[in-house]
Amino acid sequence: MAQTSHKPMNIVYIMSDDHSYQTISAYDKRFIETPNIDWLAKHGTRFTNSFVANSLSGP
Numbered sequence: 090m091a092q093t094s095h096k097p098m099n100i101v102y103i104m105s106d107d108h109s110y111q112t113i114s115a116y117d118k119r120f121i122e123t124p125n126i127d128w129l130a131k132h133g134t135r136f137t138n139s140f141v142a143n144s145l146s147g148p
Contacts, residue, residue: 100131103129113126113127113130114126114127115127115130115131116135
């Protein structure tokens with residue numbers, strides 16, 4: 090039986106609060122450029138639908 094090596098996953102969770110989606114250019118490029126966060130969004134996970142009672146508290 091062949092052995093498989095299991096590497097632990099690297100997880101980076103970034104959450105910001107109290108801004109609209111336009112403040113990260115991965116969502117909207119009209120007002121600001123955030124190239125490093127855009128790279129993380131392109132190669133990771135991006136929230137495209139968030140439903141909350143108060144829009145200032147959604148990821």
